[in-house]
Amino acid sequence: MSDRSSAPTQRSGEIGARVESFVREIVIPYEHDPRRDTHGPSDALVRELRTKAREAGVLTPHILADGNHLDQRETAYVLRQSGLSPLGPIAVNTAAPDEGNMYLLGKVGSDEQKRRFLEPIVRGEARSAFFMTEPAEDGGAGSDPSMMQTTAVLDGNHWVVNGRKAFITGAAGAQVGIVMARSNDGACMFLVDLPDPAITIERVLDTIDSSMPGGHAVISIDNLRVPSDQMLGHSGEGFKYAQVRLAPARLSHCMRWLGACIRANEIATDYACRRQAFGKPLVDHEGVGFMLAENLIDLKQSELMIDWCAAVLDTGAPGGSESSMTKVAVSEALMRVADRCVQTMGGTGVTGDTIVEQVFREIRAFRIYDGPTEVHKWSLAKKIKRDWKGQP
Structure with missing residues (x-):
């Protein structure tokens, strides 16, 4: 995929090249490390990889030394390179x-909150978890966040939070949590x-994906007392902050998994060019060669969609419909790519x-995480109706 529609900036090109070299040379050999299981890489493996990334100067590469972020288009290039291995984003902290x-936290947190909670994450010394989704059996928030059941009640200079959460990625082993709850004002973040004794991991779910440390947990929150100065932003504005996070986060997922599918396609292509069947390499059979050609098309279209959305976000627009x-x-295109790679390799x-x-398993989950395809289509259909102005 060297023929890119938009070349990286000099800054992102240099950072991305270092990240790609690190992932290919250092991280990929860890892909068969026994410290990986169905709930993701162990914390010991994460620490080892991040130590190597720190030594190589590629830890948290999308955040610069002065605390500023690369813009979204630059981030797209760097995160794609980190995604060339399922372990790459974990290793370099993307x-x-x-x-x-x-x-x-960089957008909404106070100076003290950034010092206490953000900086250890940026340094790769702490993992974090985002507690938003709730169990379906409780009638809680999922794709519809307005159904949130977790409550927050002010008691003196503390908020008391109660509820249950589900599919909380990385909760097991995390040091920082962002908890969403509903106050009388509306949604809040804390x-x-x-760990905190008021937050209990009921179980870590067995899911189809296995790339994220700590897996995805079901959580009970029982009278969690949070000091008022640990509210993120203001009471009642939690949904607004969620959109600050989720629009770029959807795009970041696309960036990382594009890298993974580029690598999967490299592996499938190598297999098809080496493997012989019926007197010639597999790639010379149209049924196989055409699948790899279709992969190139889907990968390029995914790249173009990511670049377009990143450019919109870089203007400061909310980017909800674009994301x-x-x-x-991208999730649907990459699912096709991953499926063809499996099929090519038999x-x-x-x-x-x-x-x-x-990669096939991870992309299947990606079609659901950060909003299933159908929810995004429904949201876009609502926008179409809002924007309709009658007969042309």
Whole structure:
């Protein structure tokens, strides 16, 4: 994929090149490390990889030494390079949910909150979790955040939070939590130190994906007392802050998984060019060669969608509809890419011998996380109706 529609800036090009070199040379050999299981890489493995990233000067590469972020188009290039291995974003500290939480804290947090909660995450010394989604059996918030059941009641100079959360990525082992709850004013966000005895992990779910440390947990919150100065922003503005986080976060997912699918396609292409069947390499059979050609088309279209959405966000626009369109287009395109890579490699494609099988699983989950395809289409359809002005 060297023929890019928009060349990176000199700054992002240099950073991205260092990240790509680090991921290919240092991180990829860890892909068969036994310290990975169905709930993600162990904290020991995360620490080891981040130590190596720190030594290589590529830890948290999208945040500069002065605390400023690369813009979204620059970030797209760097995060794509980090995604060339499922372990890459974890190693260089560009992974969800930390990347999105860093962005949110940088935009909304007070100076003291940034010092206490943001800086350890940026340094790669702490992992974080974002407590928003709630269990379906409780009738709680999922794709519809207005259904939030978790409550926050002011008691003196503390807020008392009660409720349950589900699919909380990385809660097991996290040191920083951002908890969403509903006060009399509306949705709120609170910063909490983890672990906390009032927050209990009921269970870590067995899910189709396995790239994120700590997996995805169901959580009980029982009389969690949070000092008032640990509210993020203002009471009642939590949904606004969620959009500050979620629009760029959807795009960041697209960036990272584009990198993973580029790598999966490299592996499938190598296999098809080496493997012989019926007297010639697989790639010379139209059924296989055409799949790889279609992969190039989907990868390029994904790249273009990401670049377009990033450019919109860089103007300061909210980017809600643009990020919805991009999330749908890219997740569906990358699902096709991952599926074709598995199909091209046949039996080998469904084994753990390469990352192709894992990428397929991760992309399948990506079609749901940060809003299922159908919810984004529904949101876009509502916008179409709002913008309709009658007969042309």
